[in-house]
Every structure is written in structure tokens, then in C-alpha cells.
Amino acid sequence: MRIGNAASADELFDLVLEAAHEAVAYESASLMTVDAAGDALIVRASRPGRLVGTRVAVGTSISWQALERREPLIVEGPAPKELGTPYTKDVPFAICIPLLVAAKTQGVLNVNRQSHPGNDAIAYLRILGDQAAFAIERMELYGDLQHFTGQLLSQEEESRRRLARDLHDGLAPILVSAHAQLQSAGVENVQVGKATELLRRAIRETREILGTVRPATLDDLGLVAALSAAAREMADEAGWTLEEALDDPGPLSREAESTLYRVAVEALNNVKKHAAAHEVRLALLKNEETLEIDVGDDGHGFETEQWGEAGVRPGHFGLLGMRERVAFLGGLCKVQSKPGEGTTVRIVVPRERLR
Ligand SMILES: Nc1ncnc2c1ncn2[C@@H]1O[C@H](COP(=O)(O)OP(=O)(O)O)[C@@H](O)[C@H]1O
Ligand SMILES: [Mg+2]
Structure with missing residues (x-):
């Protein structure tokens, strides 16, 4: 199913509503996800689109009830009293499908129509709900991973900067002044010549290392x-x-x-x-x-x-x-x-x- 290929969360939510519409032509539908604090559902996509961003605080709405039951909730006609919800709708059929991955509740998919779409269509919507939940989960994990690798990179960058500073302010001046001392000693023989050359190489190599660690x-x-x-x-x-x-x-x-x-x-x-x-x-x-x-x-x-x-x-x-x-x-x-x-x-x- 295409929803697995969505490039962004918004695209994913839209594709879910599109797939739902292909399966059961609906009057209206929405996809909500539980916010980070876990105390509200936020409409992330809706058709018509005017509800996007709406918050539904935790409570007796049928969306929250479906989430709590971890089972789809169907309402036909006026909301039955035992639900204890102030739910009133001008469409005679509504289904709320909770989006679940293992113990986690991701959100709900709501579909409203003029009539019951048949059991096959409902079975399909449930499968769609499962796929959507997995896709949302995967996208969240991917986001976490990006955040984590970003942190790793900045930690690595920080240790490189420290290493560069140590090389630049600690080792390099020692090598340079040893080289200068040798040259001003006024002694010329093979060993001193070799030592001078070795120091010059050490200075060059330090500079090269500095260049690759974190070029100033x-x-x-x-x-x-x-x-x-x-x-x-x-x-x-x-x-x-x-x-x-x-x-x-x-x-x-x-x-x-x-x-x-x-x-x-x-x-x-x-x-x-x-x-x-x-x-x-x-x-x-x-x-x-x-x-x-x-x-x-x-x-x-x-x-x-x-x-x-x-x-x-x-x-x-x-x-x-x-x-x-x-x-x-x-x-x-x-x-x-x-x-x-x-x-x-x-x-x-x-x-x-x-x-
Ligand atoms: N620009 C290039 N021109 C020709 N050969 C190259 C070039 N870049 C890489 N190579 C070949 O690829 C090999 C692997 O490169 P690399 O992983 O950087 O290792 P290294 O540079 O340490 O040999 C090199 O040993 C060389 O044979
Ligand atoms: Mg190389």
C-alpha cells in the first residue's frame, strides 16, 4: 500500500484519508493523533480540511472512547445513551478506528457517511488503520533516529574541536620552539641535522592532522x-x-x-x-x-x-x-x-x- 512510501507525516495522513475514501466513499473523515503529552487528540488531516489542528481533550468523545476500548466504535443514528457522550452528528453512520501498535495508541481514524458501508468495507478500514498505525510509528522512530544521529554528530564535532585546540595550543608550539632552539644552538652535526629535519616533519604532520580534525x-x-x-x-x-x-x-x-x-x-x-x-x-x-x-x-x-x-x-x-x-x-x-x-x-x- 502506498502509505508506506509517504515522505512526510502530512503526506502520510492525507494518503490514509485518500485510501479510506477509495474504499468507502464518505461524507467526511479525519485522522487524529495523540499529542506528545498524551492528553489530547489533534486533527492532523481532515476532509473537508477545515478541522486540521483542532484539539480534542481527553474525555468522553467517541474518539477517546474508541482509543480506550482499543476497538473500533460504530455509531449509527443518534449516539446511544450508554456511551455517555455529548455526541451529535448530522450523518447517520460514524466509525472510529483506533490506531494501535502493540500497547501504544497512535490516534484514531474517523469516517462519517450516510449509511453503513457493509462489513467488508469495515474490515478494510480496520486493516487500513493497522497500516496507518505502523506507518506513523515508523515515521516517529525515524525522526528519533535522525535526532539521535544529529546529537552524535555534534558530540563528535565537539571532541574534534577539543582535539584541534589541544594540538594547536599544546603540541604545535612545543614542536615549533624545540625546532627553534635546535637551530639557534649553533651546533652542526649529522645528528642535529637529522633531529631538525624530524622536527620539521613533525610540525608538518601536526598541521596536516589539524587540517583534517577541524580546520581553523x-x-x-x-x-x-x-x-x-x-x-x-x-x-x-x-x-x-x-x-x-x-x-x-x-x-x-x-x-x-x-x-x-x-x-x-x-x-x-x-x-x-x-x-x-x-x-x-x-x-x-x-x-x-x-x-x-x-x-x-x-x-x-x-x-x-x-x-x-x-x-x-x-x-x-x-x-x-x-x-x-x-x-x-x-x-x-x-x-x-x-x-x-x-x-x-x-x-x-x-x-x-x-x-
Ligand atoms: N580520484 C581517484 N582516482 C583514481 N583512483 C582512486 C581515486 N579515488 C579513489 N581511488 C581508488 O580507490 C581506492 C580506495 O580509496 P580510499 O578508500 O580513499 O583509500 P586510500 O585512499 O586510503 O587508498 C584507492 O586506493 C584508489 O585505488
Ligand atoms: Mg583515500
């Missing part, structure tokens, strides 16, 4: 300028012609900014390490719904299928890490490559996940 430039310059600076530096070192087309991505959360930066720099690093390219193209495209970063080269390329289904080279974690990071943002990282025809890495992330 990202805070100062923002994603576009920081990416562009990193790409130009690499182009200078590797002798590429660099073509850039960088849209303004708009506001980004720190985590999103950092993830996009790191994944793009990782792709550029791969070009430097593996491609022997002449021309490299870096593009950032802001589309209506997505943000896309492309890193393309005209280098060696490689057989993407050679490492099997997952496309991961054993013992190499760069591409894998890129895919995982992008997946955290709900996006995709596609690699297109052929031996002799260069490589394009395309990162596509939904914009709603970037703020």
Missing part, C-alpha cells in the same frame, strides 16, 4: 572559502588546473559544514594520491531540495566494481568513511570512475538536514 579556516571563512583554499593549495602542490564553480550553500550547521568539508577534502586527497590528474573540477551546487558537491578529475580512474558489491577496497577506509559521513546527513556519496577516464565523486545531501 572553516570557522573563519565558511565552507566555500575554506574548501576553495584547500583545493587551491592542493592544485598548486600537485600541478592541476583547477576549475571551481561554487554556489553559496546558505546557512549550515557546524556539523554539516564540517562533514561536507572533510568529505570533499578526502575526495580531493584521493585525486592527489591516486589520480595523476591534469584537470580537477570542484563544484558546489545548491539545488531546490539538495546540496551537491562534485569532485571530478581526468586522471587514471579505477574499476569501481573490482572490490565487489560494497565497492570498498580492503584495508582502505577513505571512501567508506566518506559514505558513512554523508549517510549521517541523510545523503549519498556516488563514485563514478573508469580506468583511463577519470573519476567523479558526487555528494548529494538533502538541504533540510544541513541547518
Whole structure:
């Protein structure tokens, strides 16, 4: 059933009412969900639509009674007295189907008509109610998961910032001053020469680690300028012609900014390490719904299928890490490559996940 494919809660609620209408042509219908506090039902979709947003506080309404009984409630004609509800309706038939998943009550589906639609139709509505309840449950779980991964990302980002600060303010100055001390000692022999060279390497490596942990430039310059600076530096070192087309991505959360930066720099690093390219193209495209970063080269390329289904080279974690990071943002990282025809890495992330 299509309701399993709904992209948003609103679409899901609408599809449920549409499916109900196909099964039993009704005069009016509504779908309500229990609010977070559990003390009211909120109309999330209705036909006609004017009731959306209405709150029905916990009480004797037939919707709440259906929820409490965990069984569909049918009312025909005037509401029977034993229900004890002030229910009055100008349609002679109403059914309230509670939406249940295990012990949990998600909401109710209400359908009102001129007459009883027959038992088959009611059986169908009950199945629809079950499907709707599952779909709502799944959507809620998915929302929780997104929230949770967002938290994970920001925790990781925080520890990266701390690590970057320690490296930058703790280790780096020690190395630099040791290097300066050695140079000013006025001693020249093989060992001192070697030690000086080793320290210089340690300084360079620390700088590189700093660059990947949390580039200071990202805070100062923002994603576009920081990416562009990193790409130009690499182009200078590797002798590429660099073509850039960088849209303004708009506001980004720190985590999103950092993830996009790191994944793009990782792709550029791969070009430097593996491609022997002449021309490299870096593009950032802001589309209506997505943000896309492309890193393309005209280098060696490689057989993407050679490492099997997952496309991961054993013992190499760069591409894998890129895919995982992008997946955290709900996006995709596609690699297109052929031996002799260069490589394009395309990162596509939904914009709603970037703020
Ligand atoms: N731009 C590229 N050009 C050519 N080969 C590439 C490119 N990017 C990746 N590769 C190939 O894919 C492999 C896996 O990349 P990756 O997971 O980043 O691992 P690593 O860079 O550590 O080798 C590389 O070893 C290389 O063979
Ligand atoms: Mg790599």
C-alpha cells in the first residue's frame, strides 16, 4: 500500500484519508493523533480540511472512547445513551478506528457517511488503520533516529574541536620552539641535522592532522572559502588546473559544514594520491531540495566494481568513511570512475538536514 512510501507525516495522513475514501466513499473523515503529552487528540488531516489542528481533550468523545476500548466504535443514528457522550452528528453512520501498535495508541481514524458501508468495507478500514498505525510509528522512530544521529554528530564535532585546540595550543608550539632552539644552538652535526629535519616533519604532520580534525579556516571563512583554499593549495602542490564553480550553500550547521568539508577534502586527497590528474573540477551546487558537491578529475580512474558489491577496497577506509559521513546527513556519496577516464565523486545531501 502506498502509505508506506509517504515522505512526510502530512503526506502520510492525507494518503490514509485518500485510501479510506477509495474504499468507502464518505461524507467526511479525519485522522487524529495523540499529542506528545498524551492528553489530547489533534486533527492532523481532515476532509473537508477545515478541522486540521483542532484539539480534542481527553474525555468522553467517541474518539477517546474508541482509543480506550482499543476497538473500533460504530455509531449509527443518534449516539446511544450508554456511551455517555455529548455526541451529535448530522450523518447517520460514524466509525472510529483506533490506531494501535502493540500497547501504544497512535490516534484514531474517523469516517462519517450516510449509511453503513457493509462489513467488508469495515474490515478494510480496520486493516487500513493497522497500516496507518505502523506507518506513523515508523515515521516517529525515524525522526528519533535522525535526532539521535544529529546529537552524535555534534558530540563528535565537539571532541574534534577539543582535539584541534589541544594540538594547536599544546603540541604545535612545543614542536615549533624545540625546532627553534635546535637551530639557534649553533651546533652542526649529522645528528642535529637529522633531529631538525624530524622536527620539521613533525610540525608538518601536526598541521596536516589539524587540517583534517577541524580546520581553523572553516570557522573563519565558511565552507566555500575554506574548501576553495584547500583545493587551491592542493592544485598548486600537485600541478592541476583547477576549475571551481561554487554556489553559496546558505546557512549550515557546524556539523554539516564540517562533514561536507572533510568529505570533499578526502575526495580531493584521493585525486592527489591516486589520480595523476591534469584537470580537477570542484563544484558546489545548491539545488531546490539538495546540496551537491562534485569532485571530478581526468586522471587514471579505477574499476569501481573490482572490490565487489560494497565497492570498498580492503584495508582502505577513505571512501567508506566518506559514505558513512554523508549517510549521517541523510545523503549519498556516488563514485563514478573508469580506468583511463577519470573519476567523479558526487555528494548529494538533502538541504533540510544541513541547518
Ligand atoms: N580520484 C581517484 N582516482 C583514481 N583512483 C582512486 C581515486 N579515488 C579513489 N581511488 C581508488 O580507490 C581506492 C580506495 O580509496 P580510499 O578508500 O580513499 O583509500 P586510500 O585512499 O586510503 O587508498 C584507492 O586506493 C584508489 O585505488
Ligand atoms: Mg583515500
